[in-house]
Amino acid sequence: MIGADEEGDFSLRISPVTLEDDATYQCQVSSSTEPPLRSHEARLTVFVPPQAPTVTHDPVATAGVPLTLTCSSSGGKPAPEIQWLDGTGAVLHDGVQHTEELMSDEKRVNAHATLTFIPTRHHHARTLTCLTHNPALNTPLAAKVHLNVEYPPEVQLQFSPGK
Template sequence: MDGGIQSLFHDELKHGNISLKLSNVKISDQGTYKCFIPALEKNSFIQLLVVSDAISGPVISLSAINKARSGVVLQCESAGWYPEPELLWLDGEGNLLSAGPTETLRGPDDLYTVSSRVTVEKRHSNNITCRVQQRNTNQSRETHIHVPVLLYPSLFV
């Protein structure tokens, strides 16, 4: 373990509890751990998966109005993820929207920030959702935006 604190529950040893307590766990501590009991000549392995609790909910911002495409460009960003999440755009009926590639940045703390843009056209529902999720840890955060009809550029032409 890299810099964390490891200890046993000394008062519980007499009851057969040989649990290991890990404190100040970091992302770099993720991996497989082995417990060996010499008297019994037994091994036990456990996989430690570290999940970030510093996740910021996704934030949607109105990026630009693109008259050439007659749509509204929205940007969504969320930070503090580990492991790396995926970002999805959904319309009001829960259908997946086609969006640009997700940009992923990994900070010095090993946490990920993801962002993506989508162009919402008049044919889409006015209610748009940005969802950031990790399938392997079942973590998910989402935010919603209502795009007023008045923001669509073709109405100004």
């Protein structure tokens, strides 16, 4: 507690703030002759940045065969928001499934965004980006995956009559 009798003001200072400080607080003043006086409750919400995202995937994809990429970010409070971006920076929505799981401390969350799509030859050598957002972060965290797609060759035959 900080403050002084002369000022008639007392405050609670929490330093450093930890995840365990995430709680509801109330000030109570009591004397031996009067019932205690209580302030309104004050809720302290502690934000925790998540770990940098990681992407799991097969190192080589085959054109025409579904490919699943999973981006995971652990330990954020609140749960990290995960987005998949294509090579141009556009947000991908189709084929994305989000899941979350509460960690054992029951405050932090592990988040996953699974992207499933059917790669084509045009996906070869492209880069996809996974972005993790959370209020405790000033800028999103990113993980990139470089696609290596095997695809059959295209064969074109040309002939000239008489040769």
